[in-house]
Amino acid sequence: MSNEFFRQIMQKLFGDKEESVKGQPFLSEPLVRSESFQSDYALWKENGRRDTQLTLLKNAYHEVCDGDNSHPYLVRYISSQANGIAIYAGFGFRDEEYSYLLDYIKDKGLKMGYSVYSSDRKYFDKGETVEEKERHYLKPVPSLNDGEPMNQLYGNLMLELIVRNQKPFLLKVMASLYAGRQYREPLPFSTFADAIFE
Numbered sequence: 001m002s003n004e005f006f007r008q009i010m011q012k013l014f015g016d017k018e019e020s021v022k023g024q025p026f027l028s029e030p031l032v033r034s035e036s037f038q039s040d041y042a043l044w045k046e047n048g049r050r051d052t053q054l055t056l057l058k059n060a061y062h063e064v065c066d067g068d069n070s071h072p073y074l075v076r077y078i079s080s081q082a083n084g085i086a087i088y089a090g091f092g093f094r095d096e097e098y099s100y101l102l103d104y105i106k107d108k109g110l111k112m113g114y115s116v117y118s119s120d121r122k123y124f125d126k127g128e129t130v131e132e133k134e135r136h137y138l139k140p141v142p143s144l145n146d147g148e149p150m151n152q153l154y155g156n157l158m159l160e161l162i163v164r165n166q167k168p169f170l171l172k173v174m175a176s177l178y179a180g181r182q183y184r185e186p187l188p189f190s191t192f193a194d195a196i197f198e
Helices: 003-014 035-046 048-065 095-111 189-197
Strands: 027-030 074-078 082-088 114-125 130-140 156-164 167-176
Touching: 035 048, 035 095, 048 074, 048 082, 048 095, 048 189, 082 189, 095 114, 095 130, 095 156, 095 167, 095 189, 167 189
Parallel strands: none
Antiparallel strands: 027 114, 074 082, 082 167, 114 130, 130 156, 156 167
C-alpha cells in the first residue's frame, strides 16, 4: 500500500490534515493474520532462518547485558517499573520477518502462562511518514491462590512492531511490572529474553 493511499483514507475520514487530532491514529483495527501470513509464518518457524535470527538476537542481547551498551541495533531498558528491549531494523532480516518475530514472541509468552489481552494495528500520519503499529498486549493468566500474592510472571507484556512507510523500524518488547503486596516479585527479564531467543 502506498503513502498516497493512506493519505486518501485520512482525508476521507478526517478532512484536512490540520483538523485531525494530533497523536491519534487515523485507522485502528484488530490485528488478524491472513491465512497466507500464517502459512508463511509456519514455514519460517520450520526453516533455519528463524534459528539463525534468534541466535543473532540472543548474542546481541548478551553483548548489551555484558556491558556493551553501544550495539547499533539492540537497546536494553531497565527501570523499577519496566524492563525491555528494543530491536531496530538493521539485522538484515526480511521485512515480513519482523512480524513473524512479533508473533513468535507472543506465542512464547502464551506458553509461559500469559494470555492475549488485546492485539491491534494502528496507522498514524507523521507528516511525510505513515507509521503503522502492530501490537500484542499480554497479561499473566490469574492464579487462584486464596490469600497468596498473585504471580505476575515477568509483568504485563507489550509487544510492538513499528513500521514506517512500509519498512520495519523497531520491535519493542516491554514488561511492565506490578507493585504492591498482592503481587509476587517479578521474574528476571533476562530469563524471559533467554527463553524467547532459544
